[in-house]
Amino acid sequence: MSLRHLISLNDVTAAELRHLFSLATDVKASPEKYRQSLAGKTLAMIFEKSSTRTRVSFEVGMYELGGHALFLSSRDIQLGRGETIGDTSKVLSRYVDIIMARTFAHATVTGLAASATVPIINGLTDDLHPCQAVTDYFTLTEVFGADLGGRKIAYVGDGNNMAHSLMLGAPKVGMDIAIARPEGYDVNPHYLALAQAAAEKAGTEIVLTEDPRAAVEGASAVYTDVWASMGQEEEAEKRRADFEGFTVDETLMAEARPEAVFLHCLPCHRGEEVSAGVADGPQSRIFDEAENRLHAQKAIMLWLLGAA
Numbered sequence: 001m002s003l004r005h006l007i008s009l010n011d012v013t014a015a016e017l018r019h020l021f022s023l024a025t026d027v028k029a030s031p032e033k034y035r036q037s038l039a040g041k042t043l044a045m046i047f048e049k050s051s052t053r054t055r056v057s058f059e060v061g062m063y064e065l066g067g068h069a070l071f072l073s074s075r076d077i078q079l080g081r082g083e084t085i086g087d088t089s090k091v092l093s094r095y096v097d098i099i100m101a102r103t104f105a106h107a108t109v110t111g112l113a114a115s116a117t118v119p120i121i122n123g124l125t126d127d128l129h130p131c132q133a134v135t136d137y138f139t140l141t142e143v144f145g146a147d148l149g150g151r152k153i154a155y156v157g158d159g160n161n162m163a164h165s166l167m168l169g170a171p172k173v174g175m176d177i178a179i180a181r182p183e184g185y186d187v188n189p190h191y192l193a194l195a196q197a198a199a200e201k202a203g204t205e206i207v208l209t210e211d212p213r214a215a216v217e218g219a220s221a222v223y224t225d226v227w228a229s230m231g232q233e234e235e236a237e238k239r240r241a242d243f244e245g246f247t248v249d250e251t252l253m254a255e256a257r258p259e260a261v262f263l264h265c266l267p268c269h270r271g272e273e274v275s276a277g278v279a280d281g282p283q284s285r286i287f288d289e290a291e292n293r294l295h296a297q298k299a300i301m302l303w304l305l306g307a308a
Contacts (some may be wrong), residue, residue, distance in 0.1 A: 004304050005113045008167040009130050010194045017172050021138045023299040037307045039066035044092050046072050046101040054123050056291040083115050085111035093117040119304035131267045133165035135296040137173050139289045149174030154219035156180045156212045159187035162225045167195040171202035178207040180215035184206045216255040219286040224248045225271045249275035261285045
């Protein structure tokens with residue numbers, strides 16, 4: 001089996017995504033079938049950025065597949081400081097079977113992948129969050145069925161790593177995507193070009209706008225993220241002012257289709273990017289989404305290790 005990584009959804013085919021959704025569905029429905037699927041395997045988890053969902057879902061997921069997870073914080077290893085990223089990757093590849101890294105710079109994860117002899121999973125970088133996007137689209141298949149073709153997802157907020165990953169994933173599942181962001185908070189042109197090329201091939205549409213209502217109109221899913229991500233805390237006050245009018249509240253949700261659901265990668269700040277009424281309301285699927293990180297990432301590990 002050739003070595004596979006999950007760095008970006010741009011590297012995953014539509015057929016591979018469908019396989020991951022199908023596998024996650026089975027893992028979720030029949031976890032006992034997979035209790036020993038990764039017995040004797042070890043996952044190294046590198047964390048430059050802390051996270052509740054990423055650590056717990058990967059650690060529990062590996063345990064439930066019969067394997068072992070090893071937590072490595074920036075205090076535990078010399079990644080890119082006392083030791084090069086390439087050397088760290090080569091050393092860890094001799095000890096473990098798969099590596100997940102949650103980092104600041106995207107180059108850290110691509111550097112690990114360039115030298116690794118085991119699969120690398122991008123647990124989040126400043127550029128991309130592919131595991132979350134796989135989870136998000138998997139959650140939408142639970143709501144709307146396996147075929148998401150012809151539906152639209154609206155993202156309202158910063159043109160950040162979530163916007164990039166959702167944008168890259170939408171054409172792979174046959175969805176249109178509309179991204180509403182304030183002036184000055186655009187998506188990265190590199191990821192936009194990749195997503196547009198995929199959309200052209202798939203026959204789907206990518207729309208960028210500064211009008212949240214236009215983005216949400218007719219959407220089956222409405223998505224937002226915090227306005228100030230980890231590492232941007234000093235900008236929080238300015239961002240609150242810049243994002244005025246971009247709160248996903250009941251009035252904005254009313255522009256979407258009647259059956260539309262609300263998604264958020266969490267943590268969320270009620271009263272900022274989303275109202276409490278939406279976050280905790282009947283259209284919200286945020287906790288189903290959070291749970292599904294466990295099932296989707298178990299599917300990702302099984303797939304990368306050739307176990308399913």
